[in-house]
Amino acid sequence: MISDKQKKILAFPYSDYDAIICDGAVRSGKTSIMMVAFIDWAMRNFSGQRFGICAKTVGSAKQNIVVPYMGMSYAQKRYNIKWHSQDKILEVTRGPVRNIFEVFGGKDESSFTLIQGRTLAGVLLDEVVLMPQSFVHQAISRCSVDGAKLWFSCNPGSPTHWFYLDWIKRHKERNALYLHFQMRDNPSLSEKTLQMYENNFAGVFYDRYILGLWVLAEGIIYPMYKEAIEKPPEGKAERYCISIDYGTQNAFSVSLWGKYGKVWYIVDEYYYSGRETGVQKTDTEYGDELDKFLDEHGVTGTVYTVIDPSAASFITLLRKKSRYRVKKAKNDVSDGIRDTAVALKKGLIKVSPVCKRTIEEFGGYVWDDTEAEDRPVKVNDHAMDNIRYFVATTGLAKEKTQHQAIL
Numbered sequence: 001m002i003s004d005k006q007k008k009i010l011a012f013p014y015s016d017y018d019a020i021i022c023d024g025a026v027r028s029g030k031t032s033i034m035m036v037a038f039i040d041w042a043m044r045n046f047s048g049q050r051f052g053i054c055a056k057t058v059g060s061a062k063q064n065i066v067v068p069y070m071g072m073s074y075a076q077k078r079y080n081i082k083w084h085s086q087d088k089i090l091e092v093t094r095g096p097v098r099n100i101f102e103v104f105g106g107k108d109e110s111s112f113t114l115i116q117g118r119t120l121a122g123v124l125l126d127e128v129v130l131m132p133q134s135f136v137h138q139a140i141s142r143c144s145v146d147g148a149k150l151w152f153s154c155n156p157g158s159p160t161h162w163f164y165l166d167w168i169k170r171h172k173e174r175n176a177l178y179l180h181f182q183m184r185d186n187p188s189l190s191e192k193t194l195q196m197y198e199n200n201f202a203g204v205f206y207d208r209y210i211l212g213l214w215v216l217a218e219g220i221i222y223p224m225y226k227e228a229i230e231k232p233p234e235g236k237a238e239r240y241c242i243s244i245d246y247g248t249q250n251a252f253s254v255s256l257w258g259k260y261g262k263v264w265y266i267v268d269e270y271y272y273s274g275r276e277t278g279v280q281k282t283d284t285e286y287g288d289e290l291d292k293f294l295d296e297h298g299v300t301g302t303v304y305t306v307i308d309p310s311a312a313s314f315i316t317l318l319r320k321k322s323r324y325r326v327k328k329a330k331n332d333v334s335d336g337i338r339d340t341a342v343a344l345k346k347g348l349i350k351v352s353p354v355c356k357r358t359i360e361e362f363g364g365y366v367w368d369d370t371e372a373e374d375r376p377v378k379v380n381d382h383a384m385d386n387i388r389y390f391v392a393t394t395g396l397a398k399e400k401t402q403h404q405a406i407l
């Protein structure tokens with residue numbers, strides 16, 4: 001069963017449109033049906049040509065586009081499909097017809113060089129909002145074969161985003177079919193699944209990924225933080241972890257996490273700013289302070305430690321101490337903020353009232369409304385960073401991750 005909007009995607013290749021843009025909520029049925037239509041169109045109209053499949057990274061393209069497509073019984077019955085992992089190529093044949101679909105990742109401004117020089121008969125750009133404009137322009141300019149078409153999909157971002165202004169607002173003059181999806185446009189999702197996804201987002205991310213709205217990120221980033229201020233239960237936690245935002249001139253911020261049932265509490269904080277005191281501490285001094293901090297709270301045994309990945313010298317020091325099991329933090333800011341908002345919304349993380357600096361930072365942690373892209377104001381955000389490191393690296397806000405075994 002497919003929806004009316006999904007049918008329009010399937011009909012797009014046989015229209016006079018040069019491009020298709022599908023935006024809207026997550027899990028609304030955009031990407032899978034676009035991939036089906038993209039491959040079918042290519043195989044019916046071309047042979048011996050090269051096409052592009054683009055996402056933020058090659059890994060995300062493989063996981064979210066290539067592998068699901070290869071697993072479809074429709075694709076397996078219709079085509080002979082081979083994935084060449086070394087070359088990042090999907091080879092599709094049917095009888096005498098053979099086409100190559102090369103996978104590219106557009107994660108930063110230098111990525112355009114990866115696709116430069118190709119001659120493509122069409123390109124599919126999934127999550128185009130996450131790609132640099134230079135990469136997208138390069139991909140479009142590579143489509144020089146007669147009959148080439150452009151395929152775009154994305155979840156909404158800021159209404160000041162270049163793709164929204166250049167393509168969605170101007171889709172008619174660009175001769176592009178524009179389809180806006182809501183989650184309930186996907187007929188395969190049950191009410192239980194819909195509810196699960198609605199619970200997985202909060203704040204501006206709820207507006208964008210669930211409601212499918214192009215809205216500004218503005219105001220306080222975690223408006224639900226006050227509900228998370230709660231005294232931990234009495235007694236020792238089931239286990240302890242720490243997360244660290246490392247600074248020499250900037251603040252050195254540590255959160256001590258204690259697990260009580262399904263909830264992780266920041267039971268206490270360590271915060272030191274060399275800029276405020278006028279006295280900077282060395283790595284060795286911070287290591288000694290960290291040992292003392294844990295001893296004061298009766299924390300024994302190996303402590304899982306999530307740390308700012310840029311803190312190379314301090315990571316080396318901690319790894320020499322048998323007490324710390326060090327993990328470099330995942331540091332994608334946008335993803336980390338989104339996951340932290342979900343963890344707060346679900347009540348998975350709480351903050352003890354004794355954590356004065358952390359609570360103060362929550363209240364002042366706001367979106368930077370002077371930036372076109374979503375960024376927090378980089379002032380007094382060290383505890384916010386170490387909390388984000390912990391949530392993102394452990395996968396706490398995910399339904400199921402490989403990291404949760406350590407929790």
